Amino acid sequence: MAEAQVLNATVRAGTGKGAARASRREGLVPGVIYGGNEDPQPIDVKFNELLKQLKAGKFLSTLLTLDVEGNKQQVICRSVQRDIVKDLPTHVDFLRLSPRSRINLYIPVVFENEEASPGLKKGGVLTVVRPEVELKVTAADIPQSLSVDLTGLDVGDTVTISSINLPSGTRPMITDRDFVIANITAPSGLRAAEDEAEAAEEEAEATEE
Numbered sequence: 538m539a540e541a542q543v544l545n546a547t548v549r550a551g552t553g554k555g556a557a558r559a560s561r562r563e564g565l566v567p568g569v570i571y572g573g574n575e576d577p578q579p580i581d582v583k584f585n586e587l588l589k590q591l592k593a594g595k596f597l598s599t600l601l602t603l604d605v606e607g608n609k610q611q612v613i614c615r616s617v618q619r620d621i622v623k624d625l626p627t628h629v630d631f632l633r634l635s636p637r638s639r640i641n642l643y644i645p646v647v648f649e650n651e652e653a654s655p656g657l658k659k660g661g662v663l664t665v666v667r668p669e670v671e672l673k674v675t676a677a678d679i680p681q682s683l684s685v686d687l688t689g690l691d692v693g694d695t696v697t698i699s700s701i702n703l704p705s706g707t708r709p710m711i712t713d714r715d716f717v718i719a720n721i722t723a724p725s726g727l728r729a730a731e732d733e734a735e736a737a738e739e740e741a742e743a744t745e746e
Contacts, residue, residue: 541602541611544586548606549579557628566626570603570612573633580605580631587626591617598641598671600679603631611676613640636677641710643669645682646701646718653688656721661692665719670698671710680704685718695720 549560549567556579557567565581580603590596596614603612611634618628634640646668651657670683683703685696696718698709709716 541600542590543602543604544582544590546580546582546603546605549581552579561627566629568629568631570605570610570631570633573610573635575633578605582629584626587629591626595643598643600640600642601631613642634676636675638676639673640676641671641673642679643671644674644680645669646685647682648685648687648719650686650688654690654721656690656692656694657687659692660724661721662724663687663719664722666717667719670718672703672707673710674704674707678704678706680707687721690721692721692723 546568547565549556551559560567560581561584563581564584566584566587568580568582569577570580571577590599596617599613601612601614603610612631613634614629615632616630617626619625620627632638646665648663648665651663654661654663657663672680674680683701685701690696697715698711698718699715701718703709
């Protein structure tokens with residue numbers, strides 16, 4: 538199960554525009570938690586904490602533990618309203634997750650058995666194209682990470698999404714192509730030597746002509 542980021546919140550007693558404006562004056566962002574066969578709950582989150590997580594990116598695809606005065610709930614953000622001039626958050630909506638909820642999340646990729654890769658032993662470089670992959674997952678079975686086994690991979694080999702064993706019940710959001718996760722490239726010294734060899738070969742062919 539993936540570990541969720543924690544965001545603290547407090548219960549907002551009032552509702553409506555007046556209560557929301559009062560929250561903003563206190564340096565808070567008003568919001569609501571809904572779904573999960575429970576009544577909607579008005580909340581406030583600290584402006585600075587929310588802004589920090591928004592700046593980190595992919596906030597709408599990040600699993601969150603919302604701690605509302607000690608009552609922890611697993612949620613995902615469904616919308617963030619922003620000021621049209623300052624582009625700063627003014628309201629946030631969270632969806633409660635049930636074990637059967639299907640959601641989109643970014644899952645980190647972990648590379649294993651580097652010592653068993655002939656390409657890396659030669660001095661090759663592991664170039665990571667996607668350190669995380671967006672998957673559609675079930676809330677009860679969110680993987681902590683995706684594992685890539687580098688055993689046997691040589692210089693020039695590529696790891697694509699189809700070469701990763703995805704957990705049951707998950708699928709990539711990109712389905713129209715077998716996208717690249719990582720590849721093993723030649724070290725700079727070897728690439729320079731290969732380039733010189735190719736240049737010499739081309740020069741020899743031109744001389745013969």
